[in-house]
Amino acid sequence: MNDTMSRYRTMMGHRLFWPAAVLFVMLAANTIYRPGFLSIELKDGHLYGTPIDILRLSAPLILVALGMTLVISTGGIDLSVGSLCAISGAIACMYISKQPDQNSVGVVVTALAMAMGVSLVLGAWNGVLVAVIGIQPIIATLILMVAGRGLAQLITEGQIITINSEPYRAIGLGHALTLPLAIFIALAAALLVAAFTRRTALGMIIESVGGNAVASRLAGIRSGRVIFLAYVISAACAAIAGFMMTANVSSADGNAAGLWVELDAILAVVIGGTSLAGGRFFLSGTIIGALIIQTLTTTVYAMDISPQTSLLFKAVVVIAVCLIQAPAFRARFGRRRRNAPPAANIADKPKEQVPA
Amino acid sequence: MTTGTLTAGRTRFRLPRKQIPVLATLALLLVMYGIGVSQYSAFSNVQVIFNVFIDNGFLLVVAVGMTFVILTGGIDLSVGSVVAMTAMVSAALLQDGMPAALVLVIALLIGPTLGLLMGCVIHFFEIQPFIVTLAGMFFARGMCTFISGASIPITDGFWTSMSQERIGNPQGNFVSISVLIAFVVVVIAAYTLAYTRLGRNVYAIGGNPQSALLMGLPVGRTRIAVYTISGLCSAIGGILLSFYTLSGAPLIAVGMELDVIAAVVIGGTVLTGGAGYVFGTVLGVLVLGVIQTLITFDGSLNSWWTKIVIGGLLFAFILLQRLIGIRYK
Numbered sequence: 243m244n245d246t247m248s249r250y251r252t253m254m255g256h257r258l259f260w261p262a263a264v265l266f267v268m269l270a271a272n273t274i275y276r277p278g279f280l281s282i283e284l285k286d287g288h289l290y291g292t293p294i295d296i297l298r299l300s301a302p303l304i305l306v307a308l309g310m311t312l313v314i315s316t317g318g319i320d321l322s323v324g325s326l327c328a329i330s331g332a333i334a335c336m337y338i339s340k341q342p343d344q345n346s347v348g349v350v351v352t353a354l355a356m357a358m359g360v361s362l363v364l365g366a367w368n369g370v371l372v373a374v375i376g377i378q379p380i381i382a383t384l385i386l387m388v389a390g391r392g393l394a395q396l397i398t399e400g401q402i403i404t405i406n407s408e409p410y411r412a413i414g415l416g417h418a419l420t421l422p423l424a425i426f427i428a429l430a431a432a433l434l435v436a437a438f439t440r441r442t443a444l445g446m447i448i449e450s451v452g453g454n455a456v457a458s459r460l461a462g463i464r465s466g467r468v469i470f471l472a473y474v475i476s477a478a479c480a481a482i483a484g485f486m487m488t489a490n491v492s493s494a495d496g497n498a499a500g501l502w503v504e505l506d507a508i509l510a511v512v513i514g515g516t517s518l519a520g521g522r523f524f525l526s527g528t529i530i531g532a533l534i535i536q537t538l539t540t541t542v543y544a545m546d547i548s549p550q551t552s553l554l555f556k557a558v559v560v561i562a563v564c565l566i567q568a569p570a571f572r573a574r575f576g577r578r579r580r581n582a583p584p585a586a587n588i589a590d591k592p593k594e595q596v597p598a
Numbered sequence: 599m600t601t602g603t604l605t606a607g608r609t610r611f612r613l614p615r616k617q618i619p620v621l622a623t624l625a626l627l628l629v630m631y632g633i634g635v636s637q638y639s640a641f642s643n644v645q646v647i648f649n650v651f652i653d654n655g656f657l658l659v660v661a662v663g664m665t666f667v668i669l670t671g672g673i674d675l676s677v678g679s680v681v682a683m684t685a686m687v688s689a690a691l692l693q694d695g696m697p698a699a700l701v702l703v704i705a706l707l708i709g710p711t712l713g714l715l716m717g718c719v720i721h722f723f724e725i726q727p728f729i730v731t732l733a734g735m736f737f738a739r740g741m742c743t744f745i746s747g748a749s750i751p752i753t754d755g756f757w758t759s760m761s762q763e764r765i766g767n768p769q770g771n772f773v774s775i776s777v778l779i780a781f782v783v784v785v786i787a788a789y790t791l792a793y794t795r796l797g798r799n800v801y802a803i804g805g806n807p808q809s810a811l812l813m814g815l816p817v818g819r820t821r822i823a824v825y826t827i828s829g830l831c832s833a834i835g836g837i838l839l840s841f842y843t844l845s846g847a848p849l850i851a852v853g854m855e856l857d858v859i860a861a862v863v864i865g866g867t868v869l870t871g872g873a874g875y876v877f878g879t880v881l882g883v884l885v886l887g888v889i890q891t892l893i894t895f896d897g898s899l900n901s902w903w904t905k906i907v908i909g910g911l912l913f914a915f916i917l918l919q920r921l922i923g924i925r926y927k
Binding site: 319371375376377378380381382384385386387388389390391392393395396399400496505508512518519548550551552553554555556557558560561564565568569570571574 | 719726728729732733739741743856863869900905909910912913916
C-alpha cells in the first residue's frame with residue numbers, strides 16, 4: 243500500500259495534480275467552445291475578462307471553503323455557513339441603511355465590526371454545541387442553518403435592504419492594482435489561515451484532532467478547544483463572504499444570500515483532496531476546488547443552461563470524487579489506482595466521537 | 599463526570615428512558631394546543647386540527663421514511679429534492695398526455711430507485727450517507743430544472759378529483775384523500791418497525807452496527823432497504839404534494855429535508871439511531887404544523903418566526919437527547 247502510494251506520488255508529482263488538471267481541462271474546453279474566453283483587457287485602469295470574473299466571483303466561495311476546510315479536517319462539518327453569510331450581510335446592510343451618511347468609512351467599519359462580532363458569537367455557539375456538549379456536527383450546525391435564515395429575515399424585517407454606500411460596495415466590486423479587491427481579500431484570508439496553520443503547530447494539531455480526537459486529547463492536546471476554534475474561524479470566514487455577497491448587489495436578502503453555499507463549500511473542500519473523515523487538509527486544494535466550481539458555474543451560464551441544472555453536474559462530481567477517495571472503492575477497483583488522487587488514507591479508520 | 603449520577607436514580611421513580619423524548623413532545627404539543635385554544639376561540643374548531651393534517655400530509659409521509667433512515671443512524675438529505683422531482687415528473691408526463699395510472703407507477707418508481715442506488719453506494723463503498731444523499735439532492739434538484747425551468751400545471755381529471763375530494767361532511771369538518779394515504783403509510787410503517795424482522799434489524803443496526811453484524815443480521819440489506827424506503831416515501835410525498843398544489847415546480851419543497859429532520863428529531867427519534875417511534879414522528883409533524891397554525895392565528899408574527907422556533911425546538915430536543923444519553927449510558 244505505502245509502496246505503491248509513494249511510487250504513485252513521485253509519478254504524478256503533486257497532490258494538487260488532479261484538481262489542477264480538472265481546472266485546466268475545463269478552462270481549455272471553454273476556450274475551444276468560446277475562443278474569447280481567456281482574453282483579458284485593460285479598461286480605465288481595471289482588468290476585465292472572464293478569468294477575472296471567475297476569480298472575483300469565486301472569492302466568497304474561497305472564503306467559506308477555507309473555514310469549512312478547517313472544520314472538516316477536525317472531523318466535523320459546518321452547515322450553517324450559508325445562514326451566517328445571510329446574517330452578517332443583513333446586519334451590516336441594516337446598520338448602514340439606518341445611518342444618515344452611508345458613504346462614511348467609519349459607518350462601514352462599525353457595520354462590519356458589529357456583523358463580525360455577531361458572527362463570531364454564532365460561531366462560538368456552534369463550537370460549544372460540538373466541542374463542549376458533544377452534539378454531532380451535522381446536527382449542531384443544522385440548528386443554526388434552520389434558525390439562521392429566520393434570524394436573517396428578522397434582522398431585515400423580511401425586506402430586501404438596499405443600501406447606497408460606496409465604501410461597502412468596494413468590498414465586492416472595488417478595485418486595487420487593476421484587480422478586483424475581492425480577490426485580494428480572499429487571498430489575504432487564505433494566506434492568513436495558511437500562515438497560522440502551516441507556520442505554527444496549529445495545522446498539525448487540527449489534523450491530529452481530526453484523525454482521532456480522543457487520542458490527541460490523551461496526547462495532551464486540548465481537542466475541545468481546537469474544534470471550538472475551527473467553528474469560530476469558519477464563522478468569521480462566512481461573515482466576510484457574506485459582506486462580499488451583499489456588497490456585490492448592494493442589498494441584503496435574508497432568504498437568498500448564501501443559499502446553498504455550504505454545499506458548494508463542502509464540494510470545494512472535497513475536490514481539493516481534503517478527506518471528509520477529517521485528519522488531513524489541503525488549503526491550496528480547497529482554493530483550486532472553489533475555482534473549479536466557479537468555472538463550472540460560469541461555463542453553465544455561458545452555455546445558456548439554467549443555473550439550477552448545474553446541480554446535476556455537481557452531483558456527478560461529488561459522487562465521482564467521493565468514490566475515488568473511498569478506501570472501499572479503491573480496494574474493489576484497486577488496479578485502476580492511476581485514476582485516484584493521493585487523498586488521505588486515514589479515512590478507513592473508524593472515528594471516535596468528539597469528547598464531551 | 600457521569601459516574602456521580604449512577605446511583606441517584608435508584609430510589610426514585612424512573613420514566614423509561616426511550617419514551618422520555620416522545621412524552622416530552624406529547625406534552626409540548628398539548629401545551630401548544632392549550633395555548634392556542636385559550637388565546638383564540640376559533641382554535642378549538644376540530645377543522646383546525648384536520649387542516650394541520652391536510653397541509654402537512656406529504657411532510658408526514660416523507661418524515662416517516664426519514665424515521666427509518668435516522669433509526670439506523672444515517673441521514674437522507676435528498677428527500678426534499680426527490681419530492682420535487684416526483685411532482686415535476688408527474689406534471690410533465692401528464693402534460694404529455696400519458697394516462698394517470700402509468701404516470702403514478704413511473705413516479706412511484708423513480709424515488710425508490712434513486713434511494714436504492716444511494717443505499718448501495720453508502721453500503722458498498724462506505725461513503726458517509728450525508729455526502730451521498732447530498733449528491734442525490736443535487737441530482738434530483740438538477741433533474742427538476744432539466745425537465746422544465748417553469749412551473750407545470752396539472753389539469754388531469756384523476757389528479758383534480760384527488761385534490762378536491764373531501765372526506766367527511768363537505769359542509770362541516772373534512773379531510774382530504776392525502777390525509778388517508780398518509781395514515782395508511784404511517785400504519786404500515788409503524789407495523790413494519792414494531793412487528794417485522796426488518797423493523798428489528800433497523801433498531802439493531804442503529805443501536806450498534808458492529809454487534810448487529812456479529813449477530814448475523816443482514817446489515818447491508820437493511821441499510822440499503824431503509825434508503826429505498828425513504829425514497830419510496832419521498833415519492834409518495836411528491837405525489838401527495840402534487841395533489842395539494844396541482845402543479846410541479848422546479849423550486850418546490852426547497853429546504854424540506856430540514857423540516858423533515860426537525861420533525862423526526864422533535865418526535866423523539868435519537869439521531870445516533872436505535873431509538874424512536876413512528877408515533878413520535880407523527881407528533882413531531884403535528885408540532886411543526888401547530889407552530890405554523892399558531893403563528894398564522896397570531897397575525898402579528900411573521901412566517902420567519904417559524905424557522906426560529908423550529909431551530910430552538912430542534913436545539914432543545916437534541917439537548918434533551920444528549921442529557922438522557924449522558925445520564926443513562
